[in-house]
Amino acid sequence: MKPQLREFIFEELIFVADPQTFGNDEDLLEAGLDSMGIMRLIMFIEDQFKVTLPDTEIDPDNVKTFNRLEAWILHHKS
Amino acid sequence: MSKNQANILQALNPADYFTLAMDEEIRHETGVGSLCGMALELDALPEITVLEDKIKALTQNFPIILTSLQQQGNRFHWCQRDTIDSIFFQYHATSTLDIEQIIANLMNQVQARETIMPLSFHLIHSDTRCVLLFRWMHPLCDAVSINLILQYLATDDKNQREKFHVPTPEALVTRQLNKFSLWKKIQLFLKAKRYITTLDQQQSIIHAAKKSPKKLRALHYQLSVEQSHKINQFAKTQTGITGSSLYYIGCFMRALEKMNPQQSGEAYCVPYAFNLRKQKALTPLLGNHVGVLFAQASRQLIANRKQLFTHLKQQNKTVIRQQLDYAFLPIMWAARFLSLKKHGENLRLSYTHKTERSSFWFSQVNLTARTSESLCNRKITGIRHFCQISSPPAIALLSCEYQQQLTLNYNFIEPLFEPAWIEKLHHYMLDELLTEDSP
Numbered sequence: 001m002k003p004q005l006r007e008f009i010f011e012e013l014i015f016v017a018d019p020q021t022f023g024n025d026e027d028l029l030e031a032g033l034d035s036m037g038i039m040r041l042i043m044f045i046e047d048q049f050k051v052t053l054p055d056t057e058i059d060p061d062n063v064k065t066f067n068r069l070e071a072w073i074l075h076h077k078s
Numbered sequence: 079m080s081k082n083q084a085n086i087l088q089a090l091n092p093a094d095y096f097t098l099a100m101d102e103e104i105r106h107e108t109g110v111g112s113l114c115g116m117a118l119e120l121d122a123l124p125e126i127t128v129l130e131d132k133i134k135a136l137t138q139n140f141p142i143i144l145t146s147l148q149q150q151g152n153r154f155h156w157c158q159r160d161t162i163d164s165i166f167f168q169y170h171a172t173s174t175l176d177i178e179q180i181i182a183n184l185m186n187q188v189q190a191r192e193t194i195m196p197l198s199f200h201l202i203h204s205d206t207r208c209v210l211l212f213r214w215m216h217p218l219c220d221a222v223s224i225n226l227i228l229q230y231l232a233t234d235d236k237n238q239r240e241k242f243h244v245p246t247p248e249a250l251v252t253r254q255l256n257k258f259s260l261w262k263k264i265q266l267f268l269k270a271k272r273y274i275t276t277l278d279q280q281q282s283i284i285h286a287a288k289k290s291p292k293k294l295r296a297l298h299y300q301l302s303v304e305q306s307h308k309i310n311q312f313a314k315t316q317t318g319i320t321g322s323s324l325y326y327i328g329c330f331m332r333a334l335e336k337m338n339p340q341q342s343g344e345a346y347c348v349p350y351a352f353n354l355r356k357q358k359a360l361t362p363l364l365g366n367h368v369g370v371l372f373a374q375a376s377r378q379l380i381a382n383r384k385q386l387f388t389h390l391k392q393q394n395k396t397v398i399r400q401q402l403d404y405a406f407l408p409i410m411w412a413a414r415f416l417s418l419k420k421h422g423e424n425l426r427l428s429y430t431h432k433t434e435r436s437s438f439w440f441s442q443v444n445l446t447a448r449t450s451e452s453l454c455n456r457k458i459t460g461i462r463h464f465c466q467i468s469s470p471p472a473i474a475l476l477s478c479e480y481q482q483q484l485t486l487n488y489n490f491i492e493p494l495f496e497p498a499w500i501e502k503l504h505h506y507m508l509d510e511l512l513t514e515d516s517p
Contacts, residue, residue, distance in 0.1 A: 015359035032357030039398045
């Protein structure tokens with residue numbers, strides 16, 4: 001799951017000089033993930049992983065890092 | 079190759095055409111064209127030679143800045159000039175009022191599209207104040223570009239500046255379009271047309287007086303750190319982390335409605351651009367790389383804050399879910415083959431009512447993560463934004479956050495709007511922005 005998320009975020013949403021060194025616990029919001037990017041990311045996740053993420057849970061805590069994103073998705077996938 | 083073709087440095091991309099069409103519309107109204115400005119308030123006069131050297135380096139690496147926008151056949155291109163004019167100017171002002179007058183004159187300067195420098199820098203100083211105005215014509219670049227140019231000028235290290243030079247093979251609008259097959263492009267094109275037709279079913283509320291447009295005026299209000307912090311918090315509560323622009327748009331709709339609830343029309347319709355660059359990317363530095371979104375809300379929805387924000391959030395989500403944000407890109411691509419007049423009409427006029435579609439223009443230009451706090455060793459103490467607007471709607475709200483402080487920039491065309499009206503509007507706007515709702 002994380003490789004797909006990483007590819008989408010670095011390919012489409014934010015620029016980091018060396019994506020490979022960007023850790024799964026590093027702050028994506030600090031790295032530039034903005035409101036429009038979060039919307040696109042959620043649409044990508046729902047489409048790619050066939051999961052529905054409730055609006056009420058769209059929160060910095062859930063989208064802040066790759067690890068948190070994955071946990072959030074898995075929570076709704078099970 | 080003809081002499082004319084040899085002079086071509088670069089063609090305009092579809093998003094540049096979009097702004098060029100508006101340049102044409104504004105030229106018809108006031109003669110000025112789509113000029114934009116960013117004024118940096120500096121704590122003291124910078125070292126002129128250092129600033130000039132940096133501007134020189136910028137133009138050497140981005141020669142389009144020194145070109146002329148010319149029509150050749152049906153298309154427009156950035157073309158080399160026979161003689162290159164200076165793009166850095168200095169003015170000595172006698173007072174603060176004088177500084178503001180010089181800025182106003184520069185933002186209202188009438189000059190032919192072919193002769194105006196696409197970007198110029200104007201250092202205006204008095205004994206007590208110093209302002210550096212970046213003035214550009216919109217087809218050259220968008221607001222993110224100007225942030226990048228500021229960042230470029232503020233970067234002292236040559237190696238760091240190299241990072242801005244990475245060539246981009248094509249405009250981001252084109253790159254995004256190339257990801258779609260022909261059938262997908264057609265599908266998106268039709269989808270966007272249907273969407274606009276739906277928007278156009280409701281007649282837009284326009285507050286501009288029916289008078290002949292004369293000149294651009296701007297009023298700027300810098301809010302305190304505390305107010306700005308509160309507004310950011312409230313925006314998060316109302317529109318969530320996925321739509322802070324929507325908070326400003328919703329509040330501005332309500333503030334306008336309070337000014338004149340009897341104004342004819344059924345709904346507020348607001349176009350706003352989103353950036354196609356990756357966040358924090360330093361390239362492409364020039365060019366317009368944006369897509370378009372619309373926020374629309376009826377009078378009934380505007381009457382209830384909570385319902386309004388829920389609606390705007392849902393509308394935004396639906397648009398992205400249905401790929402309607404990218405759907406406007408094929409429209410932009412196709413529209414560049416139209417005459418500027420026809421392109422402008424399509425951008426502005428409702429298909430159903432044949433009246434102006436936009437109730438106001440809006441842009442959120444946040445500089446927090448991008449901008450240096452100093453330029454040529456001088457502290458930047460404030461940033462204000464200017465933009466020419468078509469009439470109607472004759473009013474634009476540009477919000478900007480810099481060093482944790484929000485500035486609300488109201489740009490308007492006189493006499494369609496008057497300063498006293500805008501001042502009252504700002505009070506309503508501030509009330510709206512600072513209203514705390516339950517989550």
